[in-house]
Amino acid sequence: MTTLVVEPTSVDVRGVLDLLDLAVGGSDPERLDGVRKRYLVGPAKLAAAFMEGGLVGVIGYQHTDYRDTYGRTELLHIATNRHWRRNCVGAEMIQWVEAQYPGGPIEAQTDREAFGFYRSIGFSIKSLGERYPGVERFQATLRPALFADPHWPGCGDLFDDR
DSSP states (O other): OOOEEEEEEOTTSTTHHHHHHHHTTSOOHHHHHHHHHHHHHSSOEEEEEEETTEEEEEEEEEEEOOTTSOOEEEEEEEEEOGGGTTTTHHHHHHHHHHHHSTTSOEEEEEEHHHHHHHHHTTOEEEEEEEEETTEEEEEEEEOTTGGGSTTOOSOOSOOSOO
């Protein structure tokens, strides 16, 4: 049986920066350097997904505590190795983040290309309009404890050897 393992990581772990480059569009070294610095100094955190000993995904997130509530967690970046896409790696990383901060919502701002992924795993989607010239952005929100719901539309156990 193949097991996916998600664990905290550092931006300096081999391959993590390459995956973050995918998450930010891969065309602006200055932007990637800014993202790298964000994870080095905090409060943003990173987790990585490993399958068969190799890095297959990375997720960046930041949790904000609010007085008398569970707080909220914002997904900052998420990327999966091209060879492992459509194998629930992204959903499993989000589930791992939710387990770190149960009870509060998980939010992500995304583009049209990725909002289908978020919708497919139970996020609600709201248009934020055209945030940049010609680019519509979307707010994706996952309600608290959705992953604990037995009817969650996630992946189930897709990591069996078939």
